[in-house]
Amino acid sequence: MATEAHAAEGATGYIVHHLTPLSVGEGFWSLHLDTLFFSAVLGALFVWYFKSAAEKATVGVPSTGQAFVEMIIEFVDQQVKDTFHGKSPLIAPLALTIFIWVFMWNFMDLFPVDILPAVSSMMGMEYMRVVPSTDLNATFALSISVFALIIFYSIKIKGVLGFAKELTCTPFGPWMMPFNLLLKVVEEIAKPISLALRLFGNLYAGELIFILIALLPWYIQPLLSFPWAVFHILIITLQAFIFMVLTIVYLSMAHEDH
């Protein structure tokens, strides 16, 4: 069920259309409005819901909403405590934000692929890519922020010299300095890249499958899209969880002094 404008271009046109972001501007300074809009709305939804739970939080018997929020909080807290042995006011809230935000991004994947683009095309917007995690900008924004925190904490905990020493003198000792540095830089750079690409790849591929299923005759679609959607409930949660856990692991590695 492709939109009119791309119906003529066939399947390829339909797929390309669905994966093209609504963007304004030219070159580097262009903005993907759909990514920005949906992630901001989802982020607002997250903080609104959790904030209202936090305001109403009581030590006594919790309401269902509070219990739900607390369950998530405790889950995240447990993950942080299992991995990170130290005190940091940032890591646990950071992990929570990543977990919920990424989960909500991914959840957009479960909306039927044509609904939101159809609505927005009625409102005059030609392109609409609703899943922020299928935008490299979104996933890299997260992973680069995490990377900045890794560098920040590495320097804060170990000092500039300590961090420099770790970069140059491990794992093979000072005589292998250039080789060590090369190894370490690759290791560090790999962290944000793998974080961002893992999330992006999973969700981009998942969305692509949904789009492909949407190209099939209507009587076959449910047979395929239903199991794929059920499977995706696992994938979206898992990807959010992986992103969160790896963030905690990387940051606790940054906190470790050798």
Add this chain to the structure above:
Amino acid sequence: MSINATLIGQMITFTLLVWFTMKYIWPPLIEAIEERKAKIAEGLAAAEKGQEEMELAAKKAADVLKEAKQQSADIVNLAQKRANEIVEESKGTAKKEGERLIEAAQAQIEQEMQRAQEQMRKEVSALALKAAGQILQQEIDKAKHKELIGKVSEQLGQA
């Protein structure tokens, strides 16, 4: 598939979200959770302690009951013993009293008998004297034979 300024916008949003979570969401919730955890732990500990105390109290109650039973048994035994004693004592008393009564009665009988004998002796002597007097009315001078009469009456009394 291009990296562009969206990245920067997303990073800003992310920073704001993390800041907000760190400042307003995480602390009150985790505090409530920890506090409740502490409360529950306290409650569980108290319950356990209460149970222990209850067990202890039950044991104590059993002990007290046992002691009370023992005591009551002792009291009953003592009372029985005392009752036996009293019965024995009263039996003894009654026997003594009876003996005493018998003795008194015997003494009285003896006394009565003596008095009767005395009486009889007096009467017999008077009778004898009277009879003898009648027989010897003329010959016997009372004053003259007083000694003789007294001897006879004494002999009679002895008989």
